[in-house]
Amino acid sequence: MDHPFLADTFIIPWHLLTPAQIQPDIELALKNAQARLDAIADTPLESVTFENTLLALEAATEELTRGWGSVGHLDSVSNSPALREAYNAMLPKVSEFYTRISLNEKLWQVIKAFAETEEAKALTGTRKRLLEETLEDFRSSGADLSPEKKKQLEGINAELSRLTQKYGENVLDSTNAWELLIEDEARLSGLPQSAKDAARESAKSKDHGSDEKPVWRFTQHMPSLLPVMKYADDESLRKQVWEGSIGVGHKEPHDNTDLIWKILEQRQAKAELLGKANFADLVLERRMAKNGAAALEFTEDLHARIKDAFAAETDELEAFKAEQTGQPQDHLQPWEVAYWSEKLRKKRYDLDEEELKPYFPINRVVTGMYDLVERLYGVKIVQRPTRFTDPESGEEQRFDEGTPSADHVVAEVWHPDVKFYDLLDNDGTHIGSFYADWYPRESKRGGAWMNYLRTGGPLPDGSVAPHLGLMCGNLNPPVGGRPALMNHREVETIFHEFGHLLHHLLGKVEIKSLNGVNVAWDFVELPSQIMENWCWEKEALDLFAKHVDTGEPLPTALLDKMLEARNFEQATATMRQLSFGKMDLDLHTNFKNHEGRDLDAWVDESLEGYRAPLKTKSPAIVRRFTHLFSDPTGYAAGYYSYKWAEVLDADAFTRFKEEGVLNAETGKDFREKILQKGNSEPPEKLFHDFMGRDPDQNSLLIRAGLMAEQH
Structure with missing residues (x-):
């Protein structure tokens, strides 16, 4: 197999997909894809058909998408210095190639010529949808820009790929660079046995300790970090782990602060180049929210509806800690929140999560x-x-x-x-x-x-x-x-x-x-x-x-x-998600008003009323928030969509609740009207087809116990 990354096999031969193969394989795929695109672009305008334009365009990059997809996947699951070097060497070339598709003037003229034909005007169903989406893809990616602006856009996209890749590497490297070795078992008081066993195994895997002198190793990976924050009686241990977590992406040589400003700057420049006021408006134009203002309005509306419940939960937790410790009520430290929340939950519901495991x-x-x-x-x-x-x-x-x-x-x-x-x-x-x-x-x-x-x-x-x-x-x-x-x-x-x-x-x-x-x-x-x-x-x-x-x-x-206990501190959990969405939208709508400011001060200002007051301020999570910054777009300006889609899922599940949670007929309907359909029709229509109506935002608040059910 001369070019394993490009092999059109269903069973992938992963051991052949080595770092050394990345450059020759992806360069060949780029060459082949360009030749196919050139062939489409050379199609005489009077001879254009659905087959030789849109379907040919679909097929043109399939080999490259397949090969580069495997490279990206291995970067996620089997990262190594050699793989990283090979990936980063090809990343600018691949980014530039994909950017140039929509900026190829000859190709765009061919696509537009087909759109004007009688065949195009007669398209229905999925084929019509493909034409609409392709035209929008080209326009929103700069097909109508001047040659000079197209060149600028190519540079921005290449730079965004480089910056976001480095951001993700910094998070991974700083996560792996941190470890905490504990030799005194007394410090592990409160930790479940399963967490202690896992920490012991982790230490053994790194040749720390012995059966006679055991050592327990903790890392910034969630299965290691979370039990400490929730259960460890030793406050200094929780504080050490918390300090480790806020250092991810925040300490040299892995500090992401400057990268974030550069990424935001490039995203804003891209939006303006494409005629939008900000990156949120650019990204959301073809999503259900349509623009940044609508996404922000959705977020702020939910915030207004739960802020009193959130304040009450915060007060209750502070009062509970005061009662348990005999100290005056005061704000908590960030490393105390999960610990005292778990104590309160266990007291109120007599439920220990370890009992469930x-x-x-x-x-x-x-x-x-x-x-x-x-x-x-x-x-x-x-x-x-x-x-x-x-x-x-x-x-x-x-x-x-x-x-x-x-x-x-x-x-x-x-x-x-x-x-x-x-x-x-x-x-x-x-x-x-x-x-x-x-x-x-x-x-x-x-x-x-x-x-x-x-x-x-x-x-x-x-x-x-x-x-x-x-x-x-x-x-x-x-x-x-x-x-x-x-x-x-x-x-x-x-x-x-x-x-x-x-x-x-x-x-x-x-x-x-x-x-x-x-x-x-x-x-x-x-x-x-x-x-x-x-x-x-x-x-x-x-x-x-x-x-x-x-x-x-x-x-x-x-x-x-x-x-x-399902809805215990549900307002707090909801507010946490809303805070991420609010911060994301602010970063991507208000960059021009805040450029050059202290990043943490900006986030603090943005999230006023969205976070519980704490004795010690945490640095902004943005430095390790890979959802927003480890991809040229990813969830940037789109983190609100978790809550947006939660409204949809809470509402859609009411149908299963009414008709039977294991009802195969309802399942068949969901499969046929949602899962099978992909993007063949607008999402609003798919939801309406399944539910027979538009979404009801109250379903989410009712499920979360933040609103009484209406009959």
């Missing part, structure tokens, strides 16, 4: 989640055997867990922890496959995400090409040969990412660029967030919430406590 072993949760999806959407999920080949030694490990596929091809994975599954329709048709990679590694970026590697869908001959995707997380790893146990929030995370993945895998759109998650960003979280609802329903929990040792289902008494 044995009922959420990852293998049972995943199997039960697949069972749930099979029932709802009429599909079958089958695990396939895998193998891992070490790229350096060439040694192969075989994992026979799973059922061989019809072709008996064993799926290769990029790490031994990774699993591979086939998704079959109820008639046995292979509609997709996916990888699952759940545990943290130093070579893997933080957080949880879904991505796609191949887009299939209906073919002209009536057959279906399978989709290929993946979901990744950073969950508590197994310890001491025991299955990994999850807290309930991690269960929701797995369901969330699988919702995104199903959106891709179940897509039935004939045009690949309109499939799955390629939708308006404030709609894309609907399929993922609605999945989290089943993590709270008894009928669904009975499928997967079973004790790791006995297999006994989650006891009713524990479930009742869990449901009672």
